[in-house]
Amino acid sequence: MDANTTLDLNEALAGLLRKCAAEPSELWRLDDGRLAARERSPEVLTLVAGWRCPEADLPEPVVPLLPWRSERRFQELRNLVQNQTVTPVLMFRFACITDGETMPLEGAIYREFDLAEWLGGAPITSVYASIDGSLAANAIVRLASGVVCSVEAATTLPAGTPTHDRHELIARRGVASDRVVDTQVPQSSVYLWSDSETARFTDTDAELLGLDSDSVALVRAASEALRRPQCRQELREEHRRLRQLVALAYESDRQRERLDVAGRLS
Amino acid sequence: MKPLKIAMLSLTHGHTRKYYQTLRDSPKLDWVAVCAENDAVEERFRRAVKDVPCYRDEAEMFDQHPDIEAVVLASANSEHARQVQMCAERGIHILSMKIPTFDLDEYDRMIDMVEGAGLVCQIELELHYNPVVKRVKQLVASGAVGPLRSMQATNITLSPVWAFPWQGVPELSYGKRVPLADGDHRFRGGALCDHPHVFDLIRWLTGSDFEHIYAEVAPNMRTDLEVEDLLLVTGKMADGCTFLLDPSWSRLEERLVEPGPGWEVFPKRMEVNLTLNGERGTLMADCFGPNVYHNGAPLDRYTVQYTYFDEWIGLIDEFCDCVRLGHTPQINLRWHRRTIEAMNACYESIARRQPVSL
Incomplete structure (x- = not known):
């Protein structure tokens, strides 16, 4: 297991802002999920991972973050597509299995749908999903570019198990992935076996050393939203769209139909 | 004997x-x-x-x-x-x-x-005689992850058509020339026809049969093939277990007329991986791993060298x-018929762009 986060996220974010001399004009708070929606103050800008907000329409003081977009691995995968290192992309294979507490099934679908659109550089145009309650979902979506993407999501890992995911982009020239060829599980950068403990660490950010990779991504995404106020409305719109796409997946399962997105999102 | x-x-x-x-x-x-x-x-x-x-x-x-x-x-x-x-x-x-x-x-x-x-x-x-699959079967039967609720399986390879040309000819592979869908210039008979294993395995591991199936094709990696090479399949079994199968030819190859060293462009020529999500846990398996690796002859390319088991x-x-x-x-003809029906249903689903009940 990865070592646990040892820093307070708000302190980490404040430190990061101080370091780059960013001074947000408003009061803010990074919500790591422990803050109930009713506790959010309208006078304080609340930054929270979008998947934690079940409602599609969020009030202005709430900024739904898409933290995975701040992860180095996803930025590099996106670069590989945008720079046409792998091109043209044809099929994506995504998987995300959680313990259900770290992220519920709807959250995993939300995350993977966003990654499909963001990495592929095109909106989802159709959804077919096969879902088992809050436990497992399998979906096939198509992007406007013609890319077909599978999303495997489940919440079947034992409590406390780090999220297991995989993203593979298949192109006519080349395949890109965040997993090593011929492996099933993520690799770490540091492994420790000692008399007193067995541990592994995956440190990707020296400025935020001590935070696990999900927390690093959340703090980085929040930092970006505080430094670039103009992106907040865009994030709210993207969140709205993603919430509706997730709802469409559940509707597809209920109706047992492939659903076109056009005309179904408000 | x-x-x-x-x-x-x-x-x-x-x-x-x-x-x-x-x-x-x-x-x-x-x-x-x-x-x-x-x-x-x-x-x-x-x-x-x-x-x-x-x-x-x-x-x-x-x-x-x-x-x-x-x-x-x-x-x-x-x-x-x-x-x-x-x-x-x-x-x-x-x-x-x-x-x-x-x-x-x-x-x-x-x-x-x-x-x-x-x-x-x-x-x-x-695969019925593969030691990894046997272990998975035992673990599932013992209830290690509880009743299965979802299963994902890959059966992805390079395309064998350059060495075995009939696999790219619709009449020889599928039995006749049937367009994949209206307006699609490709025909049935490609990667799907090469990869029945995962359709069979899910029946074997769940003890259930296909209830409905949905499939979608991506644009081809190999634009000169007249059969499909990339597709994804999802649906549910009769017991409610949802699944996602990838039977694609998504690993690019050198176009050798006789398979041998240097066949791989993507380092790994073949993969059958399983993920089984049960009510009490998750089980993942690589049916052909672990392996060894080299970047030697003939092309000095990083390559997964299989340490094959002998299922035969x-x-x-x-x-x-x-x-x-x-x-x-x-695996007699009667047992296998339902697997073939499911594969045909994939083609029907691709043509209709909707799921097909079985």
Whole structure:
């Protein structure tokens, strides 16, 4: 297991802002999920991972973050597509299995749908999903570019198990992935076996050393939203769209139909 | 047990070379003869095997060797029905490659022929004899992850069409020329037809059958193929277990006419990975791992060198036992029919752009 986060996220974010001399004009708070929606103050800008907000329409003081977009691995995968290192992309294979507490099934679908659109550089145009309650979902979506993407999501890992995911982009020239060829599980950068403990660490950010990779991504995404106020409305719109796409997946399962997105999102 | 006198037909299937070793090594078999489909195949066979008679006419081979008790149908899918009929008429047991036929009327006639003649017809789905799959089966049966709620499986490979051209010809692979969908210039007969294993495995592991199925094709990686090479499949089993299967040819290859070192462009030529999500946990398995790696000859490219298991030993053990002891193979024509129906349903779903109930 990865070592646990040892820093307070708000302190980490404040430190990061101080370091780059960013001074947000408003009061803010990074919500790591422990803050109930009713506790959010309208006078304080609340930054929270979008998947934690079940409602599609969020009030202005709430900024739904898409933290995975701040992860180095996803930025590099996106670069590989945008720079046409792998091109043209044809099929994506995504998987995300959680313990259900770290992220519920709807959250995993939300995350993977966003990654499909963001990495592929095109909106989802159709959804077919096969879902088992809050436990497992399998979906096939198509992007406007013609890319077909599978999303495997489940919440079947034992409590406390780090999220297991995989993203593979298949192109006519080349395949890109965040997993090593011929492996099933993520690799770490540091492994420790000692008399007193067995541990592994995956440190990707020296400025935020001590935070696990999900927390690093959340703090980085929040930092970006505080430094670039103009992106907040865009994030709210993207969140709205993603919430509706997730709802469409559940509707597809209920109706047992492939659903076109056009005309179904408000 | 008396060794089974066996022959091979056609020698055009991708698994043909694997049988050369198996038929030679197995103490349960006595390899009598082969019949090659054409000059190139015969030449390739004669280079690999020196001491087994090679014919070009099936009837002649059988007439010259009336002691042949069984054959391996190592042929294009389109040849299977004719060859099964010939075997039924001669009372010869059959070990068939993985797709007897996609035409279900023809399939039923094959069942009648085999059962009418009292023959063993075993379908070659070697994963049933794979040690990783056996372990997974045991773990699932023991309730290690609880009742299965979701399963994902890959059966992804490079495309074999350059070495085995029939796999890119709709009539020879699928049995006829059927467009994938209105407005799509491709035809049925590609990657899906090559990869029945995961459709079979999910039935075997869940003990349930397909309830509905949905499939979608991506644009082809290989634009010069007239059959599909990338597709994804999802749906539910009758017990509610949801699944996602990837039977694509998504690993690019050098276009070798004879498989060998240097075939891979993507480092790994083949993968069958399983993820089983149960009510009490998750189980993941790589059916062909771990492996070794090199970047040597011929292209100095980083390559996964398989440390293959020999599933063919268990497969031949079962086949010989069935013939000698009068048993029915686990993967017989009747069991396998539902798998073929599901694969046909994938094509129907692609054409309709909606799920298909089974």
